[in-house]
Amino acid sequence: MCAWQVFELAPAGTADSDTGIAAVSRIPGHLEVWWVGANSNSVEGAYWYEGTPWARYLLAPDLASGDGLAAVSRIPGSMEVWWLTFNQSINDAYWYDTAARAAGDPPTAAGRTAATGSAATGSAATGAAVPGPATAAGGAQGGPPVPTA
Template identity: 60%
Template sequence: PWARYQIAPNGSARHHGITAVSRIPGHMELWWIGPNASVEGAYWYEGNPWARYQIALNDSAALNGGITAVSRIQGSMELWWVGPNESVEGAYWYDGHPWARYQLAPANSASAVGGITAVSRIPGHMEVWWVSRNESVEGAYWYEGSPWARYQIAPNGSGYRGSDLTAVSRIPGHMELWWTGTDNSVQGAYWYEGSAWARYRLAPAGASSGDGIASVSRIPGSMEVWWLTGRQSIEDGYWYE
């Protein structure tokens, strides 16, 4: 059966914002927003107990903002969160080096109560998305050898300011993103290599509460999305090639 344990004691975390990755089979790493708006981390290596550390000091994060991470290669991890001034902040780790921080988007770029999500579709690529304070859906991408570049997925008024976002890459030449619209619909956007981003509606107005959304791609020809509704149920959408 499942077994439970505690990583950090009472008072260690805010009620919103947690993410994790596994970069090699014998490893797991976890991050969350602390009660004083710090960014906290914990890591586990096979044969050793969990250990905790701090990525960013107090007042480094929006207390109710999102946090997300990817591991694009075995020797690297990358983390992003919403800053206290509605910036998008990043931190990266390479095997043998300490964590380093940078800013992905300046102040007033992101909603302080919104989510953030990311994927790495190939080893030399990362992509991050968030909802802005103007309720647009924004993105940024990185390719090895080039600086970060930003773009817009959906214009102002397209995304609920408090929406979580979720994304998958089911094949190397594809990415798919979902979020809650301002009318509490479930909105989606997809990208195929060689084509521009395209948008669609997955579920009608009123379908989502905006409080949570998650997705997986378990095989290359399938995707599944779940979201919370205003009736406190969990709804599902699935796609098969």
């Protein structure tokens, strides 16, 4: 019988406890989780591929109000995250295995913003961000690398 293994993904006090977390598994052997930073109001994330350690990244700095977070992976090559902002809009960040991540509103204006009134529920929790540049193996801002077949 296998026993549960427990570890800390984000250090104590770094996650907004009122928002909760969102997570998806877009392919076998992959996990991705997002949360809102306790003091940074940023959307932060971490990813894991089987056989590798967890890696953390910053998805959207200073954009989240901490009032809601949701995510979905509708197809194996796609992930999408939504969060509520301080101006009562809903921001969206998406990732496709053929494109870098994009987040709504400055500083990365490639995302989409929707007016409030849409149904949006969910939550998030946070840790210190590990931003990184786009690389051949990963998305913008240190996003998950695209596995090769």
